[in-house]
Each structure stands twice: as structure tokens, then as C-alpha cells.
Amino acid sequence: MSYLVMSVFALMTVYPILWLILNSFKPTPEYRVNRIGLPRTWTLVNYAGAWKIGEFSKLIGNSFFYTIGASIGIILVATLAAFAFAKIKSKATRPIYGSFVIGILLSIQSLMVPIFLEVSQLDRIIGDLLRLLGIIGQQNVNVFYNSRFGVLLIYIGAGLPIAVYLCTEYIRGIPDSLIEAARLDGASYFEIFRRVILPMAIPIAMTVTILNITKIWNEFALINILVSKTELKSMPLGIYRFSGSMASDYGKQFAALVIGMAPMLIFYVIFRKQITKGVFAGAVKG
């Protein structure tokens, strides 16, 4: 009985995905008559078409750039702050660290409109300033809006609360005596961070980074409002093009969806243990 329930649920989980993958290998005309069975003719033509329509060759590089850049940025900024919060006494820690912890629950998606206003207005101000100084002519300035730098900045900021929280709790567990010993040897706090804290924080840094990689690769809501140029977009934006209106070309639609989920599925197969650990760590908070 228990096995039955479990199997039914597991089948319900996997079957739609398998169905999608199988159909991506059928030519569209075949899908119209054979919606459930295995493909009679296997073809990659859908993939070639979807890859072209989605302009994925332009997007995949961006996805890697945002994912890697923001993950590294988050972990560097977060461990640095976490070290200060955990090991240097200051009255400022309570309010500032506290606001990071609250930030875990403030989902950034609900702030997308003000964030859009912020980045676009900042660009205008910078543009006006530069024009005033006669540095540029009439062209638009894209420092925060429609820029890779802007996306990275927002992504790093969005990932910080949970990362700062996890790293601070972890670094608190590192014995003070190690730091005091290094202090007595005359090491500065930055040296201690680099030589003592960073090497010891590798396990939590791995967990946080793996969690971030999956989140950032799949992120849609923010980048959707932060960039409008194709050459800055990421994979999820390309896949979104295949929603709804493609109704006559199922093959390409299926292929695009498989292109969209394949990287993370492979990542999951390789790092399943660590991802599971990350989910667990990310959800435990006070």
C-alpha cells in the first residue's frame, strides 16, 4: 500500500518529464497522430530549429556568465561580512545582521517594480551628469539597466541574505582561539580571513554556491525586467518565447523545454547529495 502511493506519486513526477523528452524527438506531424507512444522516427530537427528560434547560442554564454559571476560574488561578499558578524564584536551587528535575516523572507520578486525604477532612474541620473560634464553626447547610458553589471549586482544582492546567514552561523562555530593565535602573530583581520577563515569555510561555501547555481540559472522574474536586449538575456528568457503562441509547432516547443531543463538535470545528477544538503541548510532558520 505504501509502495503503491509512493510509486504513483513518483510516476506522476517523472512521467510528464519523460513524455516531454520523448516528444521532443518526434517530428511535429507525428506528434499530431502519436501523442503518447515512443517516436516512430527519431529526429533532432526540433532541436536545431528551437536552438535557432530561441537564439540560445547568444543566451547560453550569458547564463554561464551570470551564474558563475553572481555565485562567486555572493560567496565572497557573504563570507567577508559573515566573518565580521561572527568574530568581530560590534554594536552594529545586531541591527545589520538582523536585517539580513529578515531579508531572507522578503522575496525580491515582490520588489521588481521599484528595482526597475531604481536601476532605470540611476542610469538617467548618471547620463545627465555625464552630459552635463560634456563627457558623452546624446546616447543612453546603461550602467545598471540593460547591463551585465547591473544584473550581477542585483543577483548578488538578492542572494546575500541567506548566504550571509548560513556563513555567519557556520563561522561562529570556528574556535576563537585560532583567530586569537593569528592575531598574536601579528596578522591583520584580512589576513586572518584569507588564511584561516576561508579555508575552513569551504564546506558551507560549497553548499551555498551549489544552492545559488540552481537558483540563478533558473532565475526569470528579475532578469525579465532588468534587460531588454537579446544579447544580454539568459536561457529562461529564451525559453519563455516558446510559451503559448507556438501552438502549431509542438516539436520545437518540446525541444526548447528540454534545452531549458537539461543543464540543471545534469547538474542534479552530479551534485544530488550537495543540492539536498543545501535545501536542508537553506530552510533551517530561526
Place this chain on the structure above:
Amino acid sequence: MSQQPWKATEERRAYWSMISPALFLYVFVFAFPIIISIVISLSNYAGGKMFGGDSWRVTGFQQYVRLAGDPYFWLAMKNNIYLVLISLFGQLPLGLIFAYLIYRRIVKFGEFWQGILYIPAIISVIVIGIMWNIIFSPYGLIAEVINRAYAASFSRQVEQIFAAAGGFRVSDEVVKQLITASGPNALEIFAEPVEELKTLLLAYAPDQLEVVKQDLVNLLARKWSAAFLAKRDIAMLPILFVVLWMWTGMYLILFLANMQKIDSGIVEAARIDGASEGQIIWRIMLPMLSGVVVNAAILCIAGSLNSFDLVFAMTGGGPARVTQLLSIYMYDRAFMGAPDYPLANAIALAIVIFSLMLIVVTKIVERRYGGRE
């Protein structure tokens, strides 16, 4: 403290330079946008330059008054509450039960089930939204399965009708029975069902019974349509189902990891004393996991209130806005058509305030009824 003053200064300098990058980004991404949304939601800002240039000013609370009387806002709110409810009373209990089954080794190969059930959570929500949109569409998996079932049952009825008539004989009686069996379908296709279907059938040669049956099924068997999903109160059902489908695995992992910290001796002892599995979940596991359950509930609430991608990709809030969520409504106001930034920002703040409120309520409930782990 025997620290020399210069050391204290160095310490302070190190502290602030270490937290400043994080602090700056936090202000940039959370604090400042919240301030913007407060100010803009109280103003008549209509796009254009915010500083210098076009004039705009703070005008008061009329955006919030507008929201309070806006039926679309309340519809979105209701849909958000449905999401919260399915998360709290669907994902959490299911995740807990599955976790328990694995923990107690009532089902073996726990790693395997865990690995499978978590798969949806790793895939881009955009992909999942589009995938389920196809699956629920008239050309999708569900329609195909149901239509096959309809066709099979209709074909059986056709079989019986002809068997009763003793072979392929076209009479008024047979035609009427066929029309009844087809449900409303024949009435929609033909203006004069009996006459037209009879003419049609007479065009076949008497030995073509199998062909006739096949054609009848193709023509007259009922077809499933998802039109009912446009109705207000059930349009959310597919979305709620997908939400359940996606996130149950995450809560399974969360609960299982915490159960494994519990001393299995306690459960064994309870078993020996004759407690049923249900009693163990209710009396032992839940109290011991109460802290985790509250955290999971907070995650659920925050996640449901903020969900955007899934509905955006799956229905876009349609048809006719019946699956609209607060976040989608906000997006529409700000980015579709003429921007209404004050209203959009008022919605943003409303979401932030609702999530904070619900979290406080959950915390109070926990203090009252549940102990900490």
C-alpha cells in the same frame, strides 16, 4: 578589556570594511527599493524622470483606497490565498508523510524516492509552466488520455448497437441509438442528426462494418475540452496541482533530514507500547519537529505570496485574469500598457506587508501551541 586604542580602531575599521560590500548591496537591492515603493505608492508619479524634469508629488493614500475597491486586486488576493492553503495543507502534510514512510523504512530505497520527487524543484519554473500548459491544453497529454477513454467506451457502445441490430443494418432505431450514445456531440455536428447520419451511413457498403465503426468513433466520440478551466473558481486547479507537484519533494527532504536527527529509540519504544504509525506521527514526530514545521510553513507562505514565474509562464494570469496573482497584477500595472507605477508599488508593498503579517501570525501560533525542538 586590555586592548590598546589603536587595536580597537583597527578592529572597527576591519569590521566596517568587511561588511560594507554586503551592506551596500543589501541597501541597493532591498532597502532602497522598499523606500522607493513607499514614496511612489503615495505619489502621482507617472514615469519619466524621477529627479529633475517632470514634476510629481506625494499625494497621499488614494492608491490604497483604489486597491481596496479594486475587484481584480481581491481576485488576485484570493488566488494567492489558495496558493498559501494548498502549500500549507497539501505540500506540508504530503511531504511529512512521505518523509515518515522513508524514515521508518516502511518503503525501502529512500534515497531513490527522495531523488525522484525532488526533480521538479530543480527545473526552471518557466519550463515547468510551459510544460504543464501544453499537458493541460486540448493537444496535450491529459486530453489525449481522456479522449482515448471516451473513444474506447463509444466504440464499445457502437459494437453493442450493431450487435443488437444483427450486423450492419441502417435503421432509424440504430441511428437514434448512435446519436444517444454520442452524447451532445452529434447534435452539434448535424442540423438534422437522424436524417443526416442515416444518409452518411447508407453511403458505406454493407461489408464495411469495421470501417464504419472506426469512422463513427472518430466523428462522434466525445472530445475532452479544457473550457471549464476558464471558470472563475476552478481555473486555479491546474496551477494548484502543479504547485503541489513541484514542491512536495522539497518538504520531503526537509522533514526527512530533521527526522533522521531524532533518536530512533523513542519511536521503537512507542511501537513496542502499541502505538500505531499514525499516533507516532501525530504524538511524537509532530511535536518534536514543531520548529521545523513552523519554518517550513513560513517558507511556504513567503514562497506562495511571492510566486510569479509559474503562473506567468503557465497562464499569464488568464483567461480573463481569473488566475491572476498579486505579483502578476503588479507586473501588468507596471509593464503592460500605460504604466501605473503608484498602483504597482502599492501592490508591491501590500505583498511585503502581507508576508510579514502571516509570518508573525505563524510565529504566534507556534508560541502558543508548539514547543521548540
